[in-house]
Amino acid sequence: MGLKAALSKPFAAWVVKGIDKWKKNAVKAQQAIFQSLVKEASSTVFGQDHDFASIKSYADFKVKVPIRDYEALKPYVDRVVAGEKDILWKGKPAYFAKTSGTTSGVKYIPISKESMPEHIKAARNALLTYIHETGKADFVNGKMIFLQGSPVLTEKHGIKVGRLSGIVAHLVPAYLQKNRLPSYPTNCIEDWEEKVDAIVGETINQDMTLISGIPPWVQMYFDRLKVQSGGKKIKDIFKNFSLFVYGGVNYEPYRAKIEASIGKKIDSIETYPASEGFIAYQDSQQEKGLLLLANAGIFYEFIPADEYYNENPTRLSLGEVELDKNYALILNTNAGLWGYSIGDTVKFVSKNPYKILVTGRIKHxxxxxxxxxxxxxxxxxxxxxxxxxxxxxxxxxxxxxxxxxxxxxxxxxxxxxxxxxxxxxxxxxxxxxxxxxxxxxxxxxxxxxxxxxxxxxxxxxxxxxxxxxxxxxxxxxxxxxxxxxxxxxxxxxxxxxxxx
Missing domain, CATH: 3.30.300 (GMP Synthetase; Chain A, domain 3)
Structure with a gap:
């Protein structure tokens, strides 16, 4: 076992001990985050417009703050993009995550100096909980690849702008940088097919132990590796490949083909990151569902999916949800998103701890x-x-x-x-x-x-x-x-x- 793998085990145990504390008191953690968010944003333009100073409870909040999607929140976001301070959250954002909108064209999702560390911490903790549960840590000594968007960032009024995965690429901890592929120049290639071919060239002779990405694009990478290697299975190209980390879509439709390409079953970790916040990750290889991150700067609300388009739908906090019921997920974040409909639907498969499955898109x-x-x-x-x-x-x-x-x-x-x-x-x-x-x-x-x-x-x-x-x-x-x-x-x- 290498030094990194050896050190990761006690570190994982320490981190999991901290997670267990809030995991057992998730409703209490949510109440604390709610109070903190409202207090911190009370002097912002949004906070003043919605009388945050008078909000004492979640019931008050529901009266003052309506549910909005990006298009409805856009007048505030536009002011933030234009360089104004203290609009949705105190100061200016650290970044804008640039995504494709539906009716609004390009969307600019603010990421604050308070919210950005939560993205990094959640990704790290997903791996550490896996190490703690399974005892498997050797993958940290090998090469790791993250199939992601370009890390090239632009600026708007002094605020860096890019894809979420591109922003995160700049914030990978130093101890992982030497293990990380592809190279920065390859990661910057905009044309996806050209980029995948370049990644194949850089990785085919490396000791890849962890591969991460959205399943259909990982499959494309595997298909190109097979061609380049003369038809070999992934297990024969990367003999120590042992962990697949994925998110963005349900893995099940792709599982059979990806496992056939690999040539064996390997462990996998599902994550639920979004530009708006890192929401959940799989914290067990034995139990169903993703652990909802109740202590990560987000106050969650849930609307029964069949009420979503009602004029006054029911809005529930975490302590009010039921198992196996489909909910539209609503976020209130430490980057200044309020009553924000992210567009996803989830259902709870456990309340001790709170674990979810992502069931689809409210508009799909x-x-x-x-x-x-x-x-x-x-x-x-x-x-x-x-x-x-x-x-x-x-x-x-x-x-x-x-x-x-x-x-x-x-x-x-x-x-x-x-x-x-x-x-x-x-x-x-x-x-x-x-x-x-x-x-x-x-x-x-x-x-x-x-x-x-x-x-x-x-x-x-x-x-x-x-x-x-x-x-x-x-x-x-x-x-x-x-x-x-x-x-x-x-x-x-x-x-x-x-x-x-």
Missing amino acids: FISAFGEHVIGEEVEHALLSVANEEGIEITEFTVAPQVNAPDGQLPYHEWFVEFGTAPKDPQAFATKVDEALQKKNIYYFDLIEGKILQPLIIRTLQKDAFVNYMRAAGKLGGQNKVPRLSNDRKIAEELMQYVKT
Whole structure:
């Protein structure tokens, strides 16, 4: 065992001891953060506009501060971007994380000097809790790769601007820098395919022990490694590769193909970072769910997902949530986001400690007929059948077909790229439809009442989703294919890749 690995174990034990303290008192930790956030921001423009000085309780806060998405908060953010101080949070942000918006174009998410350390600490603690639980620490002696966006930063009124992963790249602890790949020049390459090829060249002869990134782009990296190595499995290229760290999307649709590429099962850690804050990470290889970070500068609120679009939806604090219920996640942060709808939905699988699963996006659903099918349901329906039959799924998305041809009933249209295709596609589609009916009673009623016909699967050509993302200018980085759309924009683009 190397020196770093040996030292990491007592350090991990010390860190986990601290985590256990707030983990057992998460509601109390949230109450303390709530009071601190309101107090710290009371003299800001937002705090004055919303009378923070008079807020004594969460009940007061709900009256004073409405739920907002980025577009609704944008008038305040624009003032921060323009260089004004003390708008959403005291002073100016340390950084802006630049992301792609929907109706607002580019989004600038403020990151403060108080919030930035929480991102770094959470990423570190995810690894340390793994070391403490498993006793496996040898990976810290090898090379680690983080497939991420460019670290090149620009400036707006003296504030550094970049992708979250690019900002974090500048803040990796010194003791990890020597182990970290790719090189800075390679990381700065903007073209994703050129970048992946360069990363392959830099890493193929290295002792890679940890690989991190969004699963579909890690798969692209593995595919290029296979070609460059003459068809070898990843385990034969990187003999000490032992830990995969991922986030951004549900791993399950990609697990079979990634494990096939690796050639063996390895441990993995799921993380839930966002530009708005590091929300949760997997703290156990034995237990289900991600530990909600209740002591990390964020006060969480939860809206029952089926009430999200109501005029006055129910708003709950952590101590009021129920298990196995879908909630829209709302953030109040030490970077100045207030009543902020991040757009994700979660459900709790444990309250001792508080652990969540990310179930989808509040805007990514199909309800063209009142069924409100969500991401978790379509993923379960497809993967339960695929796993049972040994079928490999590369990628998929689903859209409604309201105007079915030739007088047919409407249906859900699934666009699936298979790694291993079913022998009987129609029988496979029937099983997936039956699985979805079991998960969603409204969908069942629509099929049973002959309002909808059973789903139809369109089998796509190899690399269809990569080609689609390339054409859309969204290849690589933090970009992801939505699982569900309530319109046919993506579906129409994918029609050109359907196998005939």
